[in-house]
Amino acid sequence: MQIKRAEKYGFCFGVKRAIRLAEQNKNAVTIGPLIHNQKEIDRLKINFNVNVETNLDNIKEDSNVIIRTHGIQKNDLEKLKQINTHIIDATCPFVTKPQKICEQMSNEGYNIIIFGDKDHPEVKGVASYCSSPYQVVLDKESIDSNIVRNKIALVSQTTKNLSKFLEIANYLIEISPEVRVFNTICNATFENQEAVKQLAKECDIVIVVGGKQSSNTKQLLQISLNYCKDSYCVEDENELQENWFLDKKVCGITAGASTPGWIIDNVENRIKEL
Amino acid sequence: MQIKRAEKYGFCFGVKRAIRLAEQNKNAVTIGPLIHNQKEIDRLKINFNVNVETNLDNIKEDSNVIIRTHGIQKNDLEKLKQINTHIIDATCPFVTKPQKICEQMSNEGYNIIIFGDKDHPEVKGVASYCSSPYQVVLDKESIDSNIVRNKIALVSQTTKNLSKFLEIANYLIEISPEVRVFNTICNATFENQEAVKQLAKECDIVIVVGGKQSSNTKQLLQISLNYCKDSYCVEDENELQENWFLDKKVCGITAGASTPGWIIDNVENRIKEL
Numbered sequence: 164m165q166i167k168r169a170e171k172y173g174f175c176f177g178v179k180r181a182i183r184l185a186e187q188n189k190n191a192v193t194i195g196p197l198i199h200n201q202k203e204i205d206r207l208k209i210n211f212n213v214n215v216e217t218n219l220d221n222i223k224e225d226s227n228v229i230i231r232t233h234g235i236q237k238n239d240l241e242k243l244k245q246i247n248t249h250i251i252d253a254t255c256p257f258v259t260k261p262q263k264i265c266e267q268m269s270n271e272g273y274n275i276i277i278f279g280d281k282d283h284p285e286v287k288g289v290a291s292y293c294s295s296p297y298q299v300v301l302d303k304e305s306i307d308s309n310i311v312r313n314k315i316a317l318v319s320q321t322t323k324n325l326s327k328f329l330e331i332a333n334y335l336i337e338i339s340p341e342v343r344v345f346n347t348i349c350n351a352t353f354e355n356q357e358a359v360k361q362l363a364k365e366c367d368i369v370i371v372v373g374g375k376q377s378s379n380t381k382q383l384l385q386i387s388l389n390y391c392k393d394s395y396c397v398e399d400e401n402e403l404q405e406n407w408f409l410d411k412k413v414c415g416i417t418a419g420a421s422t423p424g425w426i427i428d429n430v431e432n433r434i435k436e437l
Numbered sequence: 438m439q440i441k442r443a444e445k446y447g448f449c450f451g452v453k454r455a456i457r458l459a460e461q462n463k464n465a466v467t468i469g470p471l472i473h474n475q476k477e478i479d480r481l482k483i484n485f486n487v488n489v490e491t492n493l494d495n496i497k498e499d500s501n502v503i504i505r506t507h508g509i510q511k512n513d514l515e516k517l518k519q520i521n522t523h524i525i526d527a528t529c530p531f532v533t534k535p536q537k538i539c540e541q542m543s544n545e546g547y548n549i550i551i552f553g554d555k556d557h558p559e560v561k562g563v564a565s566y567c568s569s570p571y572q573v574v575l576d577k578e579s580i581d582s583n584i585v586r587n588k589i590a591l592v593s594q595t596t597k598n599l600s601k602f603l604e605i606a607n608y609l610i611e612i613s614p615e616v617r618v619f620n621t622i623c624n625a626t627f628e629n630q631e632a633v634k635q636l637a638k639e640c641d642i643v644i645v646v647g648g649k650q651s652s653n654t655k656q657l658l659q660i661s662l663n664y665c666k667d668s669y670c671v672e673d674e675n676e677l678q679e680n681w682f683l684d685k686k687v688c689g690i691t692a693g694a695s696t697p698g699w700i701i702d703n704v705e706n707r708i709k710e711l
Binding site: 325328329332333336337339340341342343344345346347 | 599602603606607610611613614615616617618619620621
């Protein structure tokens with residue numbers, strides 16, 4: 164069986180930067196998991212004693228605190244500053260952007276639509292910068308008509324899909340006299356998504372390597388399924404099942420933006436053995 | 438043969454208002470034709486001595502000058518003010534809006550895309566309010582990449598088609614970090630366009646009554662042709678051809694936003710005779 168990797172896959176700029184910051188700050192604490200990949204979080208814990216803390220009340224004065232790639236909520240950031248922690252900001256710069264946009268648009272009197280998953284940490288962080296009415300939606304059907312009575316700004320979770328974003332933008336443009344559209348979808352996400360589309364067309368099985376919590380990994384799988392019905396998501400090589408590969412000729416591999424290269428290599432090696 | 442009128446057709450708010458202003462200002466001069474309908478212009482000349490003047494140098498001090506529904510260029514307006522004319526502004530308020538938007542967006546440092554016909558008087562007027570780089574386009578393929586390097590504002594000629602406007606918006610959103618979309622397409626245009634779509638589906642011949650220069654009339658014909666191949670545009674009843682109606686069972690009638698009711702009635706009466 165031939166194995167092909169996608170043209171673009173895996174670690175994005177923001178994740179690489181966050182991991183470098185964690186490696187440079189031994190014994191630090193991250194607020195929530197640094198990235199959406201448990202194996203890499205474990206590695207940082209074992210090799211650099213970087214620990215995950217979800218309860219801010221457990222953070223001690225003077226400790227080194229790393230803000231995760233997805234950012235945190237505005238109030239939490241204030242709280243960390245109040246207890247005199249040393250803040251190492253590993254928020255992806257592409258996430259800082261929609262945070263700033265929401266803050267500015269609220270100040271300018273726009274209501275805000277955020278295209279994203281309302282429970283995703285990035286979206287919670289971004290939404291916390293809205294001081295005007297806002298709504299987090301996954302599709303145009305969910306948009307609250309009260310929100311669109313005002314002039315509207317539209318931003319996106321960085322890892323979302325462009326075509327759905329455009330659907331929402333088009334709906335808003337039809338009904339609102341002014342829509343200020345900020346395309347905050349990150350290029351790496353877009354490139355990985357374009358690449359898996361191509362890959363899936365050329366393969367009879369596709370393995371997407373990534374965390375089960377990772378938004379962009381889930382979307383890679385969705386896109387892949389549109390072009391190759393035998394597409395599977397695994398967190399590591401142990402989740403691969405031998406029967407998936409029966410009679411398959413070309414296996415594609417791609418990976419989410421928070422999947423480290425060493426896991427992808429392990430997966431590829433295990434596939435070769437099967 | 439059955440005759441059906443579209444659910445919505447003919448005079449829009451801005452045209453009605455302009456004609457009322459002309460009728461109230463006997464002996465006034467309009468800068469260019471008040472609306473895009475020669476027959477109505479002739480009627481205003483005969484009944485109210487309202488004359489058309491295209492050369493600003495011929496305008497005399499102290500004369501009553503009517504600004505046409507499409508508006509005029511910023512410099513021309515200044516010139517009229519300088520020669521102390523009495524200005525009666527019949528610019529459609531829906532046209533004044535994109536003029537103001539262009540002025541404001543230029544001031545805020547946006548480059549501007551105007552979706553429209555570059556030779557249309559409305560578009561010339563709107564464009565004259567841009568002091569930043571701008572471009573008038575009819576499709577996304579024509580967009581100059583130099584314009585979109587900056588943050589972008591998008592406006593539309595009031596009588597243009599929404600779906601094409603969205604195509605341009607989508608293209609800009611894909612390539613620009615911020616697109617400020619102003620949907621300046623006027624509701625009357627939109628409603629007339631939706632209505633002709635429905636009408637054309639129910640008829641085997643459609644007559645669109647309107648001026649040959651009228652942008653919204655041309656679009657009504659285009660939309661009608663998509664659903665009924667026997668669609669024709671006429672300026673008045675004299676342009677109707679008997680052979681069009683052979684074997685036809687249901688004839689639809691619609692009219693552009695600048696077509697007066699009396700012309701539509703004449704057309705309908707002539708069709709009944711044929």
